[in-house]
Amino acid sequence: MASVVKSLASSTALLLLAACGGGERIEGMSLSLGITTARTRSAPVPSSGRTLVTDAGAEATLSGARFTLGSVELLPCESTGWRWQRLWDALSPVGTAWAHTVSSATRLGTPHVITLRDRDGEVLPLGELRPAPGRYCRARLTFEPADDDAVGLSDAQGSDMVGLSLHVSGTVAGADGATPFDVKARGRSSVDVSLDGLELSEDAPRATRVFTLAWDSWLDGLAPGGSPGNLDVLGNVARSASLQTSAEP
Amino acid sequence: MKASFLPLLLCGALVLLPGSRAWACATCACGDPTLMSMGTEQPFAGRLRLSTTLRAWGQTVGQERVDALRLREARMDVAVAYAPLPWLFLSATLPLQAREVREVSLARERGWGVGDVEVTAKAFLFKDREFSADHLFSVLVGVKLPTAPKLRAEDGTLLELDTQLGSGSVDPLAGLAYQHFRGDWSFLLSATGFLPTRGIQGYRAGASVRATAAAQLQPSARWAVRLGVDGRVESAADIDGEEEANGGGFIAYASPDLLFSPTTDVVVGAGVRVPFFNRLRGRVAPTPIAMMSVAYDL
Secondary structure (H helix, E strand, C coil): CHHHHHHHHHHHHHHHHHHCCEEEEECCCEEEEEEEEECCCCCCCCCCCCEEECCCCCEEEEEEEEEEEEEEEEEECCCHHHHHHHHHHHHCCCCCCCCCCCCECCEECCCEEEECCCCCCCCEEEEEECCCCEEEEEEEEEECCECCCCECHHHCCCCCCECCCEEEEEEEEECCEEEEEEEEECCCEEEEEEEEEEEECCCCCEEEEEEEEEHHHCCCCCCCCCCHHHCCHHHHHHHCEEEECCCCC | CHHHHHHHHHHHHHHHCCCCCCCCCHHHHHCCCCCCCCCCCCCCCCCEEEEEEEEEEEEEECCCCCCCEEEEEEEEEEEEEEEEECCEEEEEEEEEEEEEEEECCCCEEEEEEECCCEEEEEEEEEECCCCCCCEEEEEEEEEECCCCCCCECCCCCECCHHHCCCCCCCEEEEEEEEEEEECCEEEEEEEEEECCCCCHHHEECCCEEEEEEEEEECCCCCEEEEEEEEEEEECCCEECCEECCCCCEEEEEEEEEEEEEEECCEEEEEEEEEEEEEEECCCEEECCEEEEEEEEEC
């Protein structure tokens, strides 16, 4: 009988303790991302706010520019360990299948419609990634058409960006005066931006990176008298991206 | 958390301690000396059995270093089974669980406490003879009840669904089992179906059928070896009707066990469930499941 009492008493004590259930949360790695715009070439003289000179010598002024950044994906630095891991995965006898996801720990999949403002330097927060610890060498920025729930649609200053990856308007200076242009794009363009060896570890679990888009190169390839409609403006936008390390989003 | 676990472990050790002496002989009462783990025992009127099963398991869902969620759980199932009639076993199982879910970023959530209680009734519909039966056929009905509390972090926010210990749903279950005893050998075939309902955070686990085929050899009165195959086929879980990308499908485990009876009416079991055939949808990688149990006939 004593053993029964002991078992019951122990079980009861255990139940009472376990009934006080609880939980805790511990933060891990995080990378905050933002984006801004900047002029990277010397301004033409006399200059207005958004006047630029292309690499082919044409002068143009932007009156409006919006584009859609569809996703940002972190790309880890290649290592021998990664290759062995891939080989191991391929040989593993326990079968697994791949699932397709839009967003993940290394990919921000929320589209942002970004509007070129009157002033440069203002950082637009893109979001926070929670990747695995490790070194990340590059980030892949993909510009693509906006869907109807893209962030920033309402800030697009009168332009309906749904279905568009880019909408740029302005004037091109010529001998006969300024010629207006209006370029829309529905394509897709990606660029890999160096992250200067970003490393996330338990000692340094948090980091911030800001991408800068050089708007004064967006019409590169445009010669005097030419038309921006014939340019790969979206490709120029993508290629103008670089890393700015000092700013905070 | 470690401090919280210490009393749990101490009490668990107390529960695991066998009584100082046995004062009944269950195998004598049912006429079969086969060592049986909890849930497969033969009934006789008035049989009362207590058991504790420790289990450690885990799984990783998603792609390593990209979006993987690694889950690890240690649980102790405290169960009691009672046969009010020679053909009926009633049982209740209370899980005590500690769970950790880790993202690739090393962000972690931990939850611990009482899980969902399961109550079942097992009716033996056929026995080839009343005493020392060689063939037993039984049906099982039961329900899993939403007894697990909703777990929250220190800031009061709910832990993620994967960290919650219970589903918050009332899940009926039903099954069939056949047992055959032949000398030193015994055999078990069973299948149990689960039909989960919707629970917390809009989650509903997929309907599933779990089946077991096992053979046991008992060369001596004190110990036995058991080898089985456990399989589970399930439909995909969903949240508010949106199907989960990972999970659902079929998985099979090889299940070797060692059973030992240190004294009359006490059966200690240890075993492992090794996944050897995984056709679950998406990317789900389960770990082997380590098990240890003590069953005690009062």
